[in-house]
Amino acid sequence: MSKRGIVLRLLAGQGVNGFGDGLWFSIWAIFFTRVQDIPAESMGLAIGIGGVAGFLAAVPVGTAADRYGPREVLVVVIALRGLASVAYIFAGDFWSLLIVSCCYSAVQSSGVGVRVSLVYQLLDKDDRLRVLAQGRVVQHIAYAAGAGVAMLVLADGRHWVFIASILVNASTFLVTAVLMLTLPSVAPTPVERQHSGTAVLRDLPYLSLMSVTSLLALCWALLSSGLPLWIMEGTSAPLWTVGLAVAVSSLAIALFQVRVTRQAVNIPRSVRASRISALALAACCVIFAMAAWAHHPLLATLIILTGMGAHIIGELYFVSSRWGLSLGFMVKEAEGQYQGLTAATESGTTALGPALVTALVSGLRETGWVLLGVLFLLSAAPVGPLARWAGRDPRRVVLSEQTVKHESVS
Structure with a gap:
């Protein structure tokens, strides 16, 4: 074919x-x-x-x-x-x-x-x-x-x-x-070259890297749970702003995901993409918190849409960085197992995210948003060192020959 x-x-x-x-x-x-x-x-x-x-x-x-x-x-x-x-x-x-x-x-x-x-x-x-x-x-x-x-x-x-x-x-x-x-x-991995079913769980660099970057997946709970509650309980923006925010997000992802993903073609760029994502999502949280101070519905809506701009950047770069890091640091002939772990870490965040985001936003209001922003920043802080650690294993798959040979992870 x-x-x-x-x-x-x-x-x-x-x-x-x-x-x-x-x-x-x-x-x-x-x-x-x-x-x-x-x-x-x-x-x-x-x-x-x-x-x-x-x-x-x-x-x-x-x-x-x-x-x-x-x-x-x-x-x-x-x-x-x-x-x-x-x-x-x-x-x-x-x-x-x-x-x-x-x-x-x-x-x-x-x-x-x-x-x-x-x-x-x-x-x-x-x-x-x-x-x-x-x-x-x-x-x-x-x-x-x-x-x-x-x-x-x-x-x-x-x-x-x-x-x-x-x-x-x-x-x-x-x-x-x-x-x-x-x-x-696709031919399955030959029996003599198959890895243990728990091999990826013993790969501490990969496990650590996927776990910390999966925290950026809280961006989805932020949009599906945190923002609707915040608009309803903490701002003067009309409720239809929720639908507008989702529509703007979907349109932007459709327009820019391919373009942004081109910037995560190797490990160093994927590391930078995770940092951009964390910074953008942290900024998004701060901007959303500011919407509580706007007493006019139009102003509150504009602030929320500004925050959505930062959220969109964060989500686009998060998805790109996860693809780049997870594909680049897999071990050959264990691709399914490694991508399974990647999916598992995201699934864990997705399952627990709504409860965490709801508790922070509804319980602590502006302070809760700030704490979410800090969590996003903390999730990206160790990505560079963890990528360097993972890059020492010669079994890794890389998306570009230049990733390991000609570039260093900053």
Whole structure:
């Protein structure tokens, strides 16, 4: 299959999957609380525990991708995610929701790492980051389309409409699985060269680097949980500012992710990207805190949108730096396992992030925002030393020959 055919199938899969995600994640909270009559507190606990299951599953599934081939494992994971999404229809209380949520989160989180591993092994070094960035652009555009359909579902509100939307979401996984099945198969790692299933957990430089940079993933909880609460409780800005902020963010990511990712083509630039991300996200937190001092709704809205500008920069550079660092510091013939750990660290932050951000923003108000900013800065501080430590291992994969031979990590 030609490189163009491979890229088109990868992007098509991202688009179909993104549409389903946009549809589902825009309606799930309302579906569980209003349609299934599950108390909000129980729902939040079940979804949160499910996130822990995603954290635990990512490395074992990544190891399976090394041993059986990333395409085959990805197809199975996507199909299982489709089945789990259908099972949500039958989740009518805390325990059933907990079981389904654990299954769904396990395959959702682990699939992220397997997909990156597949992209890495199907494409050459000059195309990997570009295609990952293009996939994120396509995903965001499709996500916005799915969210638009979700608004129609929420406006209608009938039970069968919610069920139909869940089945539509499940069908997107079937289509995506078929698309992935048409990709060339990647040979699994030969048995004699396979790494132990816990090898990545003993790779302290990589484990440390992925753990500290995963804290920058709090940017997503900041946007999904912290900002809506802050606008409602702590500022004079109208509530529709939340939707405007999300729309601006999605549009900016679609426009600039590929361009920004080109700046993370090697390890030194990826390290710098993580620092830029941390600085931008810290600035975003300070600016959001300042919105509390604006008593006029228009001024508060303008301040929040200014903060969103910093947030967008932070998110763009965070994603780029994670790709550059995680791909550049993998160990050969253990790509799935290493990307599984990368997905696991992000999954852990994503699972715990909403509770942390909500507690700081609602409980400490402006001080909470400042503490979040400090946390972002602290997460980037050790990246340079950790990258130098990881770079001493000759087994590492690098995205550019110049990364190790001709450049030093500053």
